[in-house]
Amino acid sequence: MTPLPAVIRDGSLARCNTFGLSAVAAERWPVGSLDDLRAWRAASTGRRPIVLGGGSNVLFVAERIERPILHIQLRGRAVVDAAGDSVLVEAAAGESWHEFVLWSLEQGLSGLENLSLIPGTVGAAPVQNIGAYGVEITHTCEAVEVFDLEDGAFRWLSSAECAFGYRHSVFKRLPPDQQLITRVRFRLSRRFEPVLGYGELRAELARAGIEAPSARDVSNAVCAIRRRKLPDPAVIGNAGSFFKNPIVEPAVADRLIATHPDCPRFPGPEGRVKLAAGWLIERAGWKGHRRGAAGVHEAHALVLVNHGGASGAEIWQLAQDIRDDVAAKFGIRLEPEPRVITD
Ligand SMILES: Cc1cc2nc3c(=O)[nH]c(=O)nc-3n(C[C@H](O)[C@H](O)[C@H](O)COP(=O)(O)OP(=O)(O)OC[C@H]3O[C@@H](n4cnc5c(N)ncnc54)[C@H](O)[C@@H]3O)c2cc1C
Structure with missing residues (x-):
């Protein structure tokens, strides 16, 4: 039988949420593999857990969280199908979103550059269909793999089944924490088509003297704007x-x-x-x-x-x-x- 992952009992969540709130988790289970997930479910008492990624879109109101927290740390990213100009890639839910965007650019692929520097994990990105500077993941997300905590089955949901909307998806409509996202697939492109509808983004590129930007240039411009404009959770x-x-x-x-x-x-x-x-x-x-x-x-x-x-x-x-x-x-x-x- 697969051993249970090591649980952290009564630990502070201060470093697990970007508000820096020092709520205490009765049980936090770091989930580093699919076996961890299966083992946790097999041993679970039936109490519905809370699924947590990077904690950049949660507010812990309670001072003590009694429900078990499944802290997603699944790693891995890969090119799944590289035939043609349109390339299928995937990343595990616990990968850092921004690192994944940078990795996709290193592969010569575009489609995610406008979403650079959004905090959090790949697995949380479909939950609210993250978006910035005129792009949302619905534009490139091809499929999402979920682990159903109720029946223990893995399933792939197509982008249509994810029912993406503005900061919305099927994952917000379902009972919370029933479907744990394990992997996400994106269809990216070798041919770069810039999305520059935002004046601020065009102005940033113009300031840098860039007339025909590459996907990397757009990513750099988005990062520069975000660093200048948005409060850094490490500071506040x-x-x-x-x-x-x-x-x-x-x-x-x-x-x-x-x-x-x-x-x-x-x-x-x-x-x-x-x-x-x-x-x-x-x-x-x-x-x-x-x-x-x-x-x-x-x-x-x-x-x-x-x-x-x-x-x-x-x-x-x-x-x-x-x-x-x-x-x-x-x-x-x-x-x-x-x-x-x-x-
Ligand atoms: C400074 C700052 C700037 C931001 N800018 C943007 C922005 O431009 N655009 C934007 O869309 N968002 C933005 N956000 C919000 C946040 O970055 C995103 O919502 C991000 O996707 C949250 O990722 P996370 O891993 O931190 O999720 P968490 O905060 O850990 O979780 C968020 C939700 O997703 C669920 N969840 C997490 N992982 C999984 C999983 N594997 N399976 C199922 N459910 C899961 C959680 O239960 C919770 O409901 C910003 C946040 C900060 C702090």
Whole structure:
């Protein structure tokens, strides 16, 4: 029988989440192989675990997490099919997302460059269909392998079955933590077609004097912008954007714009309108707000921060107050982007 992975009992999660919250995990099981996973399931008491990758999109509200945490550390990446210009590659769930992007560029493949420097793991990327600078993984993700914690079977889901949407996928619709992602496949290209719809990205390339960028140039430009703009979790705890940009019916957007003509609006899916959550929060007066050690970043209204020593409950209370205030002022209900773990 395969031995169980070594469990870490009553350990701090401070280094396992980018908010730097020092919640305690009753049981954290590092999962380094598929055998670890099978062994854990065989020995499990039936209590549903929490699946954790890099912890860059979670908020631990509870001070102590009683449910077992499966900490995904599966490694490996490979070219699966290199015939032709379109190349199939795969990576195990515990690989660092950014390292995987850099590896794909080293193979001469493009498609992921705009998603450079997004924190976290490959396995979490499909969960919210990560996106940045006009690209989401739905554009290149071909299939996702899952381990069903209920029946113990491995299955491949096609991209269509993943039902990707804006910061959304089937994994957010299913009961949480039932389907553990073990591997992800991407269809990348040897022929580079830049996606440069974002003015900021074009400006960054122009500043560097690059007229006909390579995929590597685009990746470097994205990294430069992100390093300049986004707060580094190693310096100040955060989980990136805390709220999703709301997608509303055109009539709702029209009503808002009638009273706030400077409110930015963008085309959304299915004829709907995407509004800027950051604008709503800033206009409601929360940018730079600080309550104890919990706060709203002074340059980014969308980023909630831990100035040092905040609890998850304090950050969550601040988030709820912001959400209620924005709803009262603009009639728009914001939804958190990170997973909020309360038990
Ligand atoms: C500074 C900063 C900038 C960011 N910028 C962006 C951005 O530009 N675009 C963007 O989309 N996101 C962004 N994010 C959010 C975050 O990087 C992504 O959501 C990332 O995919 C989370 O990866 P993770 O491994 O840290 O996941 P975790 O935080 O560990 O988990 C997130 C969710 O995925 C689930 N999960 C994790 N691994 C698995 C698995 N193997 N199988 C099943 N479920 C799993 C967890 O249960 C949880 O529900 C940013 C975060 C930070 C801190």
